[in-house]
Amino acid sequence: MSHTPVLLQETLTGLNLRAGQTIVDCTFGGGGHAAAIAGQVRQVFAFDQDHHVSNYAADILAANPNIKLIPANFSQLAKYIAAPVDGFVFDLGVSSFQLDLPERGFSWRQDCPLDMRMDTRQTLTAEKIVNQYAEKELADLIYNYGEEKHSRRIAKNILAARQKKPLTTSGQLKAIILRGVSGSYLARNAALARVFQALRIAVNDELNILAGALTSAAGLLKSGGRLAVISFHSLEDRSVKNVFKDLQKKGIFTILTKKPLRPGAAELQNNPRARSAKLRLGEKR
Ligand SMILES: C[S@@+](CC[C@H](N)C(=O)[O-])C[C@H]1O[C@@H](n2cnc3c(N)ncnc32)[C@H](O)[C@@H]1O
Numbered sequence: 001m002s003h004t005p006v007l008l009q010e011t012l013t014g015l016n017l018r019a020g021q022t023i024v025d026c027t028f029g030g031g032g033h034a035a036a037i038a039g040q041v042r043q044v045f046a047f048d049q050d051h052h053v054s055n056y057a058a059d060i061l062a063a064n065p066n067i068k069l070i071p072a073n074f075s076q077l078a079k080y081i082a083a084p085v086d087g088f089v090f091d092l093g094v095s096s097f098q099l100d101l102p103e104r105g106f107s108w109r110q111d112c113p114l115d116m117r118m119d120t121r122q123t124l125t126a127e128k129i130v131n132q133y134a135e136k137e138l139a140d141l142i143y144n145y146g147e148e149k150h151s152r153r154i155a156k157n158i159l160a161a162r163q164k165k166p167l168t169t170s171g172q173l174k175a176i177i178l179r180g181v182s183g184s185y186l187a188r189n190a191a192l193a194r195v196f197q198a199l200r201i202a203v204n205d206e207l208n209i210l211a212g213a214l215t216s217a218a219g220l221l222k223s224g225g226r227l228a229v230i231s232f233h234s235l236e237d238r239s240v241k242n243v244f245k246d247l248q249k250k251g252i253f254t255i256l257t258k259k260p261l262r263p264g265a266a267e268l269q270n271n272p273r274a275r276s277a278k279l280r281l282g283e284k285r
Contacts, residue, residue, distance in 0.1 A: 003096040005032030006274045014281040021086035026074040029095035031057035038064040049073040049119040056097040075209045088217040091230045108196045111171035116203040126199045146198030154180040214243040221284035256281040
């Protein structure tokens with residue numbers, strides 16, 4: 001199992017890497033971006049809130065002693081990074097390691113426990129959300145974080161099912177979601193993806209953390225330093241776009257990508273998981 005870094009060349013070029021620089025990779029994952037960056041600069045500080053990444057990427061860490069892994073949430077950037085740095089990269093979402101391991105509970109394509117925690121030390125899991133949240137709270141979450149139009153019906157069905165028996169597996173949840181949506185095989189799969197996305201965002205508080213972390217990163221950049229952000233769904237991308245616009249309006253930042261960069265045909269052929277990726281780049285003034 002491995003994780004193929006997405007939009008790698010575009011990110012390396014976009015960061016304008018030079019020997020002697022210090023770069024912060026906020027989402028180390030399988031270490032693909034970090035390793036490629038580490039080969040071109042002096043030092044990489046790499047954050048990940050998932051404590052398992054040092055096992056997933058043991059070879060990369062051993063081969064690149066200039067990567068310092070910081071096992072923390074990127075919401076804590078300012079606590080760990082004191083001096084101004086030359087660049088930040090955020091490659092958002094989950095890694096293939098997390099997605100493909102059934103015990104992590106991220107995928108609706110396998111029957112697995114309802115977990116979805118990137119940081120397994122936290123107590124909130126997807127199981128707690130589906131079994132304990134009130135119906136309206138669940139419906140709002142599915143609508144706001146999944147943009148699923150059948151959110152009310154799905155929440156109602158979850159409540160009815162859990163009164164009979166607690167929900168513990170993705171298979172149980174999948175069956176309930178499919179009962180609430182109609183349409184083609186593809187449309188029903190898209191609904192599953194939206195509801196599972198909503199739960200993942202809620203479990204990891206992804207959208208609330210993102211805007212603050214990007215603003216904090218921009219504050220920690222040297223003049224001329226670059227910020228590169230890869231997002232994988234429209235809610236994430238909207239948040240990145242809005243923060244970039246705000247920073248530019250404040251006069252501290254220049255947006256370098258009027259439209260986000262997308263993977264080319266060759267990348268999509270090698271790595272279908274890149275299909276929704278968008279890269280936005282900016283520079284500190
Ligand atoms: C898409 S993967 C990164 C893959 C990596 N760029 C590579 O090439 O292997 C995203 C990683 O970011 C981590 N992550 C997501 N949100 C985070 C957060 N708020 N703080 C720290 N790490 C986070 C996840 O645990 C996951 O390992």
